[in-house]
Amino acid sequence: MNKVSAKVQEPVTSKGELVKYFKQHKWLYFMLIPGVLYFITFRYIPMGGIIIAFQQYSPFTGIAQSKWVGLTHFKNFFIGTDFWMLLKNTLGISILSIIFYFPAPIFLSLLLNEIKHQKYKKLVQTFIYIPHFISWVIVASLTYTLLNINDGIINQLIKAVFGHTVNFLGLPQYFRGLIVGQSIWKETGYGTIIFLAALSGVDTQLYEAARVDGAGRWRLMWHITLPAIKGTIIIMLILKVGSILNTGYEQIFLMRNSLNISTAEVFDTYIYQKGITNAQYSYSTASGLFKSVVGMIMVLGANWIAKKSGESGIY
Amino acid sequence: MADIISIRQKSNSRIKASTGERIIQVLIYVIAGFIGIITVLPFLYVLGGSFATERELTEKAFFIIPTEFSINAYQYIIKTGEVFKGLGNSMFLTVAGTLVQMFFTTTFAYPLSKTHFKGRNMVLNLVIITMLFSGGMIPTFLWVKQLGLYNSYWALILLGAISPFNMIIVKKFFEDLPGELDEAARIDGANDLEVFYKIAIPLSKPVIASISLFYAVGHWNDYFNAMIYLNDPNKETVQIVLRRIVLLTGKIQAEMMDYNSFGVPPDKAVKMAATVVATVPILVIYPFVQKYFAQGVMVGAVKG
Helix, strand or coil, rough: CCCHHCCCCCCCCHHHHHHHHHCCCHHHHHHHHHHHHHHHHHHHHHHHHHHHHECCCCCCCCHHHCCCCCCCHHHHHHHHHHHHHHHHHHHHHHHHHHHCCCCHHCCCCCCHHHHCCCHHHHHHHHHHHHHHHHCCCHHHHHHHHCCCCCHHHHHHHHHHHHHCCCCCCHHHHHHHHHHHHHHHHHHHHHHHHHHHHHHHCCCHHHHHHHCCCCCCCCHHHHHHHHHHHHHHHHHHHHHHHHHCCCHHHHHHHHHHCCCHHHCCCCCHHHHHHHHHHHHCHHHHHHHHHHHHHHHHHHHHCCCCHHHCCCCCCCC | CCCCHHHHHHHHHHHHHHHHHHHHHHHHHHHHHHHHHHHHHHHHHHHHHCCCCCCHHHHCCCCCCCCCCHHHHHHHHHHHHHHHHHHHHHHHHHHHHHHHHHHHHHHHHHHCCCCCCHHHHHHHHHHHHHHCCCCCHHHHHHHHHCCCCCCCCCHHHHHCCCCCCCCCCCCCHHCCCCHHHHHHHHHHHHHHHHHHHHHHHHCCCHHHHHHHHHHHHHHCCCCHHHHHCCCCHCCCCCCHHHHHHHCCCCHHHHHHHHCCCCCCCCHHHHHHHHHHHHHHHHHHHHHHHHHHHHHHHHHHHHCC
């Protein structure tokens, strides 16, 4: 953020010059209009709508007429048992995802980096990027097809080996693993792009020199490859930690059902449930505001830490 | 003498390492290939299953190529027409949505790419704020309803008319275009708008292609917005239809009763065929996506 605002400091210009500038570049301002209207209409006005979190809003009375209730909705949200359940479920998925999903693309790009046969590497890459472009509905459909208890292939195999089936889709204790597993399958391949890009920048002479000195594969990886992607890893990790409250929206919504809801309900699905299904507009806006504010603090904090640690930061 | 010995030792160790090395090398190729296959295996399984008879699907645990080839599932899908209606709606939404997004995104990015543009920093900061903070689901939903866009494709098209992230990628690309062209055109009497569509746009084909693809894939794959903003069954997108067919089994089983009069109830195969039909359009554009998306990601990675 600071970077942008610090970039260009225009010198003080006289009024006449300004008028001349605007005349000369009127089309630039004209072009900006659709975008400005968009940001006002669909980004900033909804921000103003947050005010209903402090009201007893009803669509019939409108924002101007609705009764002011202060922090009542926030109190109810934090006092209620739902809050701790949501926090536990959201963090449960996020932490599991940081442990298992986050390192996956790093390992895979280290592996791909060792493949010298370019055509083979390209082929594998072509395969592993595909799931990124597939919708969550299709991913959920594939998951149901493969894992369901009646005729899912995985369950048929489990039954053949162990003699009983496992209800992955209906038991709360499997939900987190299911979500993280889906993410790993869908995004690991695509996630390698950024690390492979960092790796392609490594001077090959470094490897040759180290090899002449007798360094083996592991030492090359440890002393040359990993340091080359260290910065990228740190940035990605910070981003990931910064978005710890943002568990996948559609993904969880599609995998959530009445059986596994005790671990499947996260902030986003809860806001949807309370707000859109139950029409508790003010209460759900209050819980949404909590999530947005904490989320923003996390991202800015993460960015601040990134800059402190000598990395470039995002904003 | 000592030198010779050390050289001999070195070459010995190198030979030993190379056998181990070769095994590791082979292992790496095998593991990478295995990961590649695991990734596409679910697709192949569903593709094969969609052409199988229901009997084979229940009897055999796993197969890619069915022994008995059947197109019952696809016939059923064509007969009910839902999936194709969804495909048609999604295609319309994707094309219209992407065109609108590209219009909004490029016209907004161009002025901001000019460092001399007065008000640039203020506008950019206001854009970045929206990346950090938003009104959230409910206020946005209520506002869209109030605008009268509920149950209209316009809600889906306009809500994401500019992705700040994509806009910054396009802006960066415009910034890197040679400034002399701009100056030369202006000396020839062209105004900023003419420079934009006669020079900047034609020179920016790579970024326009990759951002269009990002937007298009986003529209095609969107489920959540379509679910909350559309409630007319005739406007359903393919993702909504697919979810109903595959994930909400109750309804389709009720419909199956009707199909039973035809003889075969290909429940599982129908789900698979619906999945295939919804996946194919993405796989058709995948080669183009692959050509451009890496580029887009790279530009995104060095954004600033």
